[in-house]
Amino acid sequence: MASASPHSREASTAAGSPRKSRDRSRASPRALLGSEPTVNEQYVESVLSTVELIPAGQVASYSDIADLVGRGGPRQVGQVMSAYGSAVPWWRVVRADGQPARGHEQQALTRLRAENVPLNGNRVNMRQARVTLQRTYREQN
Template identity: 50%
Template sequence: MTPGPVTNTDDFVSRALEVVESIPPGFVMTYGDVAAAMGSRAARAVGRVMSHYGSDAAWWRVVRASGHPAIHHEHQALEHFRAEGTPLRWSRDGVFRVNLAAARYTP
């Protein structure tokens, strides 16, 4: 069986994952930042890429615009953030987010 032609979706996925792989340890980009680095405004599509294809990528380095990690992955992300020295901010109730002013990466 021969593989089918590469579609625009495949191209979007590969480009998004390339941007994510370029983020150095200790830094993050938002979903919108990743889209913008690709010349797109499709932040939600980047989120879909990360949910379907991001398990082999440094997924924790892509955060929501608020600086919070992906929903339901906060504990795993926190382990990676601590290991990489990513700057964090903590609220009084123990909720954390990435300090985007200090950790945002711009390729």
């Protein structure tokens, strides 16, 4: 995969012409957010740090991540992943029914298969692959 994330977006300038958002794939979450995070940046940091805890071969749903972080919901986690998720294993975060991120299904499925994640067709078998992060998350936060 190229250095551009499947989650990167084009941003608009004030004049309305599109420009590419900067490549975030090589930066750590802290480097992206600077040294003194705001409340929103703290949420982004919490989401990304939680996603980094998901081991290869396992997945978490957007709602699992939101529950662990303790704020927001699956849509807010999805927004964070869309904007900043290229620096973390984004393919390990799936919808509650096991479907990979919309628009990135093939890339995600390729990576999930490489990690031997149990699949039922093009969906993750959530009973077998869902990770339990509560203890790990609490130890690190």
